[in-house]
Amino acid sequence: MTPQEFDAFYAASFSRLTGQLYAMTGNWSEAQDVVQEAFIRAWDRRRTFDPDNAPEAWIRTTARRLAVSHWRRLARGLHLAGRHQRREPPTVEPPTEEHLMLVTALRDLPESQRSALVLHHMCDLSVQQVAVETGASVSTVKSRLARGRAALAARLADQIPSSDERELRV
Known part of the structure; x- marks a missing residue:
């Protein structure tokens, strides 16, 4: 997946996935955190990340596992987000x-x-x-x-x- 394809995938699915994880966790901030972390992990494997092989399911599963385990890699996420994200994240409407x-x-x-x-x-x-x-x-x-x-x-x-x-x- 090229960086442009990944950016388009992120923009198209971040809000939807955050809403889904919010429904699972009941915590808006946690939902945003775990979805962002899942996207960071996908970014790390973007060269082998297959857009035809249910990428949203992979992100959702990873985010759900992160929410259950409460394990975060925040420092790495902030570093990658600052280095690889050139534009503002998509605006997420309040529930x-x-x-x-x-x-x-x-x-x-x-x-x-x-x-x-x-x-x-x-x-x-x-x-x-x-x-x-x-x-x-x-x-x-x-x-x-x-x-x-x-x-x-x-x-x-x-x-x-x-x-x-x-x-x-x-």
């Missing part, structure tokens, strides 16, 4: 109120259910792909999705005003 409600509800779920839900519904991965990315079996992923959806629906029902309450506000 909407609905997104914040979703992340708050997701934060209450066990990490395994939260990851399965985000990877399947927000990242549009198949159940098989979620299984590969998380190292779980297909049946385990299906179980996590079913339990996670039920728990998420219950949590969101508590946060969303009923139609009668909405009419009173108008």
Whole structure:
């Protein structure tokens, strides 16, 4: 991947990946940090980084593993970002109120259910792909999705005003 192709890939996917990792971690700053670190690691291997071989999945998996382990290479990241990034990073819009409600509800779920839900519904991965990315079996992923959806629906029902309450506000 040429530096220009990498820059285009970064610009096109940084915001989306940050949003996905924010939904997984529940922490906006941490999501930005781990996605940036994953891009730095991809930059280090850009000559062998295949744009046809699901590069976003590689970045997302790497960022998710970094978030789980809390292991950072901040000094190296700052050095590489200053040396290789000639332009300002893309502007990331703040999350909407609905997104914040979703992340708050997701934060209450066990990490395994939260990851399965985000990877399947927000990242549009198949159940098989979620299984590969998380190292779980297909049946385990299906179980996590079913339990996670039920728990998420219950949590969101508590946060969303009923139609009668909405009419009173108008």
